[in-house]
Amino acid sequence: xxxxxxxxxxxxxxxxxxxxYLQGLKRPLPLYYRINTLKIGTEExxxxxxxxxxxxxxxxFEELVLVKNHDPPPSPVLSYHLGYIYPQALSSCLPVKAxxxxxxxxxxxxxxxxxxxxxxLAQTMKDMGLIVANDRKLGRITALMANIKRMGITNxxxxxxxxEHFTWGHKFDKVIVDAPxxxxxxxxxxxxxxxxxxxxxKTDLPAIQKGLITKGFDLLRSGGIMVYSTCxxxxxxxxxxxxxxxxxxxxxxxxxxxxVPWSPGITRFKxxxxxxxxxxxxxxxxxxxxxxxxxxxxxxxA
Amino acid sequence: xxxxxxRLGLLAFLKDRFGMAPSSFEAYHIYAFxxxxxxxxxxxxxxxxxxxxxxxxxxxxxxxxxxxxxxxxVFLQRFGHLAWKNILHLDKAQIGRLCLEGEIDLGLESIDxxxxxxxxYIIIKTGEYIxxxxxxxxxxxxxxxxxxxxxxxxxxxxxx
Numbered sequence: 001x002x003x004x005x006x007x008x009x010x011x012x013x014x015x016x017x018x019x020x021y022l023q024g025l026k027r028p029l030p031l032y033y034r035i036n037t038l039k040i041g042t043e044e045x046x047x048x049x050x051x052x053x054x055x056x057x058x059x060x061f062e063e064l065v066l067v068k069n070h071d072p073p074p075s076p077v078l079s080y081h082l083g084y085i086y087p088q089a090l091s092s093c094l095p096v097k098a099x100x101x102x103x104x105x106x107x108x109x110x111x112x113x114x115x116x117x118x119x120x121l122a123q124t125m126k127d128m129g130l131i132v133a134n135d136r137k138l139g140r141i142t143a144l145m146a147n148i149k150r151m152g153i154t155n156x157x158x159x160x161x162x163x164e165h166f167t168w169g170h171k172f173d174k175v176i177v178d179a180p181x182x183x184x185x186x187x188x189x190x191x192x193x194x195x196x197x198x199x200x201x202k203t204d205l206p207a208i209q210k211g212l213i214t215k216g217f218d219l220l221r222s223g224g225i226m227v228y229s230t231c232x233x234x235x236x237x238x239x240x241x242x243x244x245x246x247x248x249x250x251x252x253x254x255x256x257x258x259x260v261p262w263s264p265g266i267t268r269f270k271x272x273x274x275x276x277x278x279x280x281x282x283x284x285x286x287x288x289x290x291x292x293x294x295x296x297x298x299x300x301x302a
Numbered sequence: 303x304x305x306x307x308x309r310l311g312l313l314a315f316l317k318d319r320f321g322m323a324p325s326s327f328e329a330y331h332i333y334a335f336x337x338x339x340x341x342x343x344x345x346x347x348x349x350x351x352x353x354x355x356x357x358x359x360x361x362x363x364x365x366x367x368x369x370x371x372x373x374x375x376v377f378l379q380r381f382g383h384l385a386w387k388n389i390l391h392l393d394k395a396q397i398g399r400l401c402l403e404g405e406i407d408l409g410l411e412s413i414d415x416x417x418x419x420x421x422x423y424i425i426i427k428t429g430e431y432i433x434x435x436x437x438x439x440x441x442x443x444x445x446x447x448x449x450x451x452x453x454x455x456x457x458x459x460x461x462x
Contacts, residue, residue: 039380077459081452082379082431104346130345134355141357152380154330154361155343161355169350 024287025189031067033085052076060259083150091294103128105173113140115147122153164211171221181230185293238295243274253280261288320385375434382432398460
């Protein structure tokens with residue numbers, strides 16, 4: 001049995017409308033554009049996109065549009081090269097919405113590359129305050145810097161360090177840990193039934209994720225908020241990691257009402273029982289939100 | 303961080319060349335690394351950058367190229383709306399040609415009509431959109447100074 005078949009067997013009873021989920025795997029990942037409000041108004045950008053041949057639908061987020069053109073859509077050359085848009089899944093906007101950053105706050109994005117969330121944070125903060133955007137690999141840092149430049153952002157410091165070993169001279173008001181993960185939320189099935197976007201490798205992801213969530217929490221000021229997120233549906237990389245933090249630190253999950261359909265965090269899985277607080281985490285299934293499957297926990301430092 | 307006199311020098315250039323008011327940049331620090339300056343949002347408190355992991359801060363702002371100060375494309379795209387002179391308006395066909403050939407000659411009349419001071423860097427606009435920097439030489443020759451990927455993408459702008 002391959003990795004995904006094992007996943008399906010384990011999650012059949014946990015994923016709501018499981019048949020809908022399986023059907024959804026056969027549809028391609030939808031394309032969204034986030035409008036960079038640091039450079040252009042949303043209405044002006046939408047008008048430019050229309051003039052570039054892009055048909056789109058509005059979404060629950062004013063700055064995000066869902067592209068409706070048939071595959072492949074035309075390339076919005078001007079909008080892209082002028083830094084007016086950033087291709088970004090709806091799910092990837094959720095951590096920034098949950099964190100609700102304010103201008104003048106100090107934020108850390110611990111696993112920032114290629115920069116979707118960091119640049120979204122910057123536009124939400126009106127390019128004020130401070131964002132530290134960190135990542136581990138040089139190649140990914142290059143993409144991160146290119147996106148920060150293209151979006152015209154001035155309030156961001158880029159650092160290169162292993163997230164688990166990251167240090168800074170002061171604490172942060174808010175932290176995002178969008179951890180590396182198995183990416184099951186991105187899986188799609190091709191015409192032959194093969195799963196696309198499956199990541200190879202045997203890395204012990206939960207161990208890395210536990211290191212990252214603990215470090216992110218330790219870098220928070222008292223009363224600060226951290227969002228832990230992944231694009232996987234795997235409990236071992238989500239609820240179990242959050243449970244680990246709750247056992248190790250004085251952390252507390254806080255509820256959040258997302259504007260898209262969600263399910264609560266899973267508190268019992270394969271005979272393991274997790275802290276009840278984990279139920280305040282949010283799961284987003286791809287067939288319910290028409291985007292990448294996602295997990296998010298909003299943690300406050302007591 | 304840039305010395306105060308160097309900061310004043312850069313801001314004076316922007317004022318002289320493009321009419322940008324130095325006060326527009328009071329909310330920003332200017333940092334220099336090698337031959338490039340970066341615009342970085344001022345912070346309420348002191349920041350101690352960690353030396354071991356620090357890569358970069360802020361937005362690339364200006365470079366010193368062959369004795370000229372060159373504003374970066376990304377800076378002009380974000381802050382070019384503060385400029386009111388040495389802005390060259392080109393139509394999409396001209397932009398396509400500039401990107402394809404790397405330079406175009408618009409003729410003295412056209413340059414004079416737009417009140418462009420030569421030689422030096424200019425802001426290139428099409429319609430209401432600021433695209434980036436160009437360099438004007440020999441009174442009417444415009445050299446494209448857009449990043450390579452953008453230049454390649456805009457070659458066919460007229461067909462879009």
